Amino acid sequence: MITSGNNGGGQGKPRTPLQTVTIRFAGDSGDGMQLTGGQFSDACAIAGNDIATLPDFPSEIRAPVGTVAGVSGFQLQFASRDVQTPGDEIDVLVAMNPAALKVSLARLKPDGLIIVNEDSFNAKELAKADLPADCLDGALLKGYTLYRVPMTRLTQQAVADLGVGAKEADRCKNMFALGLVCWLFDRPTASTEQFIRSKFAKKPQLVEANLKVLGAGHQYGESAELFTHRYTIDQAPQSPGTYRKITGNQAAALGLVAAAQLAGKKLFYGSYPITPASEILHELSRLKNFGVVTFQAEDEIAAMGATVGAAFGGHLAATGTSGPGMALKSEMIGLAVMAELPVVIVNVQRGGPSTGLPTKTEQSDLHQAIFGRHGESPVVVLAAASPGDCFEATLEAARIAIRYMVPVVVLSDSYLAQGAEPWRVPDFSTLAPIPVTHPTDPATFKPYQRNEELARPWAIPGTPGLMHRLGGLEKQDVTGQVSHDPANHEKMVRLRAAKVAGVKLQGPGLLWSGPDRGELLVVGWGGTCGAIRTAVSRLADEGVTVSHCHLRAINPLPADLGERLKRFDRVLVVEGNLGQLRGLLRDRYLVDAAGFNRIQGQPLAVGDIARAIRETLKLRLTAEGANK
């Protein structure tokens, strides 16, 4: 039962209940689609639906207005059941201009519903999108249900008597669309109203204008004859608790602050802005009242260096970046390996190689995280499985970093970072503290004397009598002095490897669904979790049973993984790269794992995964047939 949030009015038209809807708001970059989508997501989440979102802005800089390159989209799936992905195919498309219609059509369901801002379908705009003049009437939209709404005009009407400029008035038309869609799906508008009030607090005129337009959109649905009925989506079953909507980057930021608090430490976050990791820096720079020190460094090397320095100083030290920044950090991560200092490195992956597709998602930095340094330079690598899991993953990373005195890489990706889901807010008082000890006794202190878990002591400057020197030259075992001794080097190389190999998580190293033995095990990691899970459960609905193993720990791999893999006839590794995890598993377990790989800058589609699973199973049957 929902206790907060009100359901918008409008009781007139008949309602059709639906289980799940995928909607996409699309328009020009200047049309405010990200905001619209975000607000609608809030409304759905508050109304108790499960949701998953996909903001999708294609080009780096503002592309020419009205062109296909300039389209900004926001897709979300909301449902009365568990939702794991923003949806492969679109049920409802809101297109603010011809270009938006054009680029979105490919993913619209054959019987999909389209709401267009009719006013923008003029000759000029159509030409920019390279669409025929009769496009709204022609064959292009055959089969779809089309609603032509003159949003620009209706918006202007709504604000006519407020004295807002034409340009500002026009900027409100996304609120019209939002109001209309809220009506259509009977979602509450209260949170948006509140948002408008606070966003334009200093410009009361704009508050009024936006509220009016929002209301007008809502009212239009109710009163215009165009819409004959509306839809309802029940609350999704959720365990009780306090919920919020959260993106991966928000969750990562919170995970780091929470970890610092749990360790009784202050957080240091050194970073250099880069899409799609910048929001972690933005979020943390707002939390100065937690004593968080954010340092916007001159580059990623400096960000990493400062993080290492802060860790030496005794802070919980973290950095965040994306692939190109990881490349730059690699030498300094190697120093952290040698100095055995606790640092957390969040890599929000994007499309590569090189500058690649900077606003698109990909899972192609796994190799880099594990192998991307010179020398034998092991670090712990974790991967977050959902936006909310970025909280758990960074918190876990901090725990491990401190416990083992080791750098920990957390792999997120653009999709997790910017996508949102409802998140059950943890009760902070129930989270386990992170034990920290700093040695103080000069009589017993040795900089590289290890405990049973092979961690060395975290002695911090300022402690009398514990003065010691760290550095990148090989260290003598126990004393930490510079050593060129051959046998010592081998010992240290193996000790560092053994320490990482022995790392134990507090949370799960893998997420499992399905039986623990069988024909096919689908293995994944990172941001594909929702899509694989959905595909697997869709197949289960069809009577096809496969299991799903999703790795959160990638280095070291979960201790029982080999055993688990061997209980299946076949292993299929699903990844948004060319098979990076797959190679690891083949090497480690000598299992003939197959791969399903898509590398298109988009989250993997459920349908594609399901198809790949079906084909793998079919292949197997054929192969068996052939063998007989």
Next chain:
Amino acid sequence: MITSGNNGGGQGKPRTPLQTVTIRFAGDSGDGMQLTGGQFSDACAIAGNDIATLPDFPSEIRAPVGTVAGVSGFQLQFASRDVQTPGDEIDVLVAMNPAALKVSLARLKPDGLIIVNEDSFNAKELAKADLPADCLDGALLKGYTLYRVPMTRLTQQAVADLGVGAKEADRCKNMFALGLVCWLFDRPTASTEQFIRSKFAKKPQLVEANLKVLGAGHQYGESAELFTHRYTIDQAPQSPGTYRKITGNQAAALGLVAAAQLAGKKLFYGSYPITPASEILHELSRLKNFGVVTFQAEDEIAAMGATVGAAFGGHLAATGTSGPGMALKSEMIGLAVMAELPVVIVNVQRGGPSTGLPTKTEQSDLHQAIFGRHGESPVVVLAAASPGDCFEATLEAARIAIRYMVPVVVLSDSYLAQGAEPWRVPDFSTLAPIPVTHPTDPATFKPYQRNEELARPWAIPGTPGLMHRLGGLEKQDVTGQVSHDPANHEKMVRLRAAKVAGVKLQGPGLLWSGPDRGELLVVGWGGTCGAIRTAVSRLADEGVTVSHCHLRAINPLPADLGERLKRFDRVLVVEGNLGQLRGLLRDRYLVDAAGFNRIQGQPLAVGDIARAIRETLKLRLTAEGANK
């Protein structure tokens, strides 16, 4: 038959023929041991022996005089047969001071021969080395044959009437040692005499002093009663031709210049100094009369960037570095991958991780070379197998880079780079030219249109009508325009991968010895070639037959490698790291390859490898026994 080089005189004392000798010159960093060793190597090589050398200077900066940390050593094996390593154990040790004796003893054969500079075994020096006062007489040296030569005194006597200062006179004592050793092994001193004359050309007094001391050492052997007989080592069977001594870094530099000439190009070499790669820069900066442009950049990123820029400009562009520099270059190598420009990157590996053991050898950058970039970022990786092979490897790299428009990494290592071997000088006129075409026709030019080998055209600025823009953003197939299209991205990722996977070498991708099927195949790569080959042939002498496969191409792996591996019951991968190639082979071929791994900053010892092979074979027998 030797046609140049004269045999030093002295016919008096009896001679014992030997097949192979491992000698180590050791002294304080200021004692000139590198020079002495280098000159003796020359003498042996010129006399027709096969040789392999290992310069070994332990600390980064000059360590305190007379201490163990300050010892500088030069080891070489010279023989009348094929020599592949500088020798595991020392037959003859020349120790200029107590510290040198101390650190070298561990590797001296039980019945080894020691020549010491008796004058330095005074109380002060012994104390610095922490050796007992009676060390030359005590138990320490039991079993060895010890020659106590008052070198300092004899040197001073030799130059007494030349009026050289005491300090300068003292500096000559390494020539005494050299003269003596040349006498002992009947090696010619002519090349050293010539060296002295040219080195001190401007200081005739020093020419005379050094020549006198060299002669005095030689004479001492002949006349002093201490030495009762001398040794001779016959010429090694070598195929006819012109020979020189060459180090890996010299060979790499020459390979690059030769490649430029064969391609009808000028060479651009952009680099930032780093041990042990700096000599490539030094060598090339002396070859300005070949039009070579050397650019000492402000850092490794700039060196790589300049290399990419020069490649864009149409030069044969190369860079060289070691592990930490590779880490810094990784983002820029990614740009070269995306821009598909031909660049050669030489990584002279050293001990890692981090600053590690900067003057020691290691093979631990293989992972970094293959996987050390973000995104799917494939490059070609080759590995040189011997000092001389650095010539072939860099030349091959340039061929591939130009033919396929792709970055190529050549892995060398500290041991190859600084070690020397006799090298048969190629007849330049017989080397195959490197075909280069630059498009000029605007009508047909498309920046990313590929040929059958998937290479795109190398259009260079200055060509009318072919103006185009490169960059790190994903490229549209064929046109090379920026593209965010999902399907295009997948296509391009796979095309880049396919291009690298399809690379064919002109030279061998692997070196093979032994039968092509059997019980055990030993696989190696890089600088371990000589050691493995020696171990395998030593076992062959014992009647144990194993095969040896040495990889020169690591990415892509040789096409028939999988087939070859499968013909053996067992595969043992020998590496100076924790098993980086081994992981690749297991992943790729699902072969249960075992590893022999040593990571001590030293070239692998033949004895250790032989032992590992024996143990692997024994294990196998036991396992088979158990199975029965």
Next chain:
Amino acid sequence: MSSTESCVMMDESPKLTPKDFASSQQARWCPGCGDHSVWVQVRKVLADAGVRPERTVFVSGIGCSSRFPYYMNTYGFHTLHGRAPTVASGLKLARPDLDVWIVTGDGDALSIGGNHLIHVIRRNLDVNILLLNNRIYGLTKGQYSPTSEHGKRTKSSPAGTIEWPITPAALALGAGATFVARTVDMDVQHLGAMVERATKHRGTAFIEVYQSCPTFNTESHEAVTDKKARSENLVYLEHGRPLTFGGDPADLKGIRLRNYAPEVVRLADVPTDDLLVHDESVASPALAFMLSQMSNPDFPEPVGVLRAVERPTLDDETYQQIERETGRQGPGDMQAVLTGPESWQITG
């Protein structure tokens, strides 16, 4: 071989227009972005100078400003964030016959790329650098940059930056720049004139453009948006001319030196002879440096050529050295170098 020559040298081919220097791609900067203006002026100057597009290369890093090469119908390279000077260095050293331009932003040039910037300047490589300074990270949507004002609120400094801005011209002078100029996107004529001066300079020509970013940094540019504001807040430097400025023709002002420090005076009060006379070509960079330190609101900020002197360029010296060494040693003989000074024969 020098860029100057190829700039002024007329080709047989017909004279090109600014349009000929535009690539087929539509410029993707926000409406009102100062980058548009720079783009227009650069094309104009190149066309006027009779430069051949195929001998011209634009190299950039990453940032809004760094999209520049895509919109030029010349050769181009959109490299990595901060790294344009490195790629340009290799290119120019390999191909001194090309005209090489670097287009960069305040983040690209001064944050991640600061080291390459000072080194290309120190080496006096013959390239032209256009630094489009909008005092913000545009492409990544609004974080502060090394030129952002102390206290500025941005996405990454919600409570105000606590870093101190760098003065690009001062840094360039500190690195030994032979040519330093400053101009404003909105003053297209001056902008064009500065770009033209850069094409004529042999050695590294460094131009800072005050560039507006209406999307993420509206305030920073206010002092120079319109002509009126400019005449109050800027002083236009001209070689051999006294420094005068002011929006009100009835109350013009000037700069005078007092105890080795600049001072704003009213022309009404002070004879023109007392004013500081600009000398862009004086050997020491000290005067230019002093000018670079004048900043609003205490002083008008100098625009124009702060410094223009001659020093051998890295590219020239590279090839002179190659020539000299070739003269000394003779042209390289590959077989001889392979054989080395010390070799021996084994006969069959």
Next chain:
Amino acid sequence: MSSTESCVMMDESPKLTPKDFASSQQARWCPGCGDHSVWVQVRKVLADAGVRPERTVFVSGIGCSSRFPYYMNTYGFHTLHGRAPTVASGLKLARPDLDVWIVTGDGDALSIGGNHLIHVIRRNLDVNILLLNNRIYGLTKGQYSPTSEHGKRTKSSPAGTIEWPITPAALALGAGATFVARTVDMDVQHLGAMVERATKHRGTAFIEVYQSCPTFNTESHEAVTDKKARSENLVYLEHGRPLTFGGDPADLKGIRLRNYAPEVVRLADVPTDDLLVHDESVASPALAFMLSQMSNPDFPEPVGVLRAVERPTLDDETYQQIERETGRQGPGDMQAVLTGPESWQITG
């Protein structure tokens, strides 16, 4: 909290001697290397100032000079080539209570590390930087560095470098340095005095030490090896005092300003009042910059404090901002931040 305080503040503990600041490791620099001298002076100054070793951290990059921390019985971090300022930044920001020193070389600070150097200076982080400038790469055995003389023959420039040396002090001033000093390894008293001044400065204190490398660069240091040479080739700056120098007491010389440019004059010819009087604390860095441009053989090179002014430090402002924001928003409530501004309840 400030480094100054902890420098001058006497602890209860017994006064330490320079020896107490030496670690157990024997210093591994070549005999005659200038690094030894710096090491001795630094320990002396720290002991005299009553600094506690446990509150002191030496951070370095890679190079001969960067071995420094190993020989100090303080906390230390021998980081990566060029990166000492980055590690020092994180350390000092996390722990403003510590005294943080950066020891670096001309290659480390000015080649690979140039960007970090200018940024730490720009931000005015309260650290002390000792740049040991031997005009060569010592550790890698003798390649030219960004301060090597044009034309210098080294391992990587057998035919002479074609690069132009950078002036470290000028670069630091260009980056906005609040404290810039220069000294000479051989003049141990002056060296000690400069180090002491650095300990007293709040903000980034940048000291360039002319450091001899007898092993790989004998010539560069000739101008300053002995007292006689120094008095001819250097001018010792003292705040409020005219600039005079000269080896021959009978023929002392001075520096006078002429048309905004320095000029060497004989004291016999010119009244002392005409000489340039040094002012290290003038607000504009222009004077200091002008001094930094004086170089042999035309001018004596200035040593001493070129500039010393006050500006808020990054570390102070970091914590002031934290305090301010905590005051404004109240201390952070973790549960509240986790819950966020927009949440809803699901009840069972």
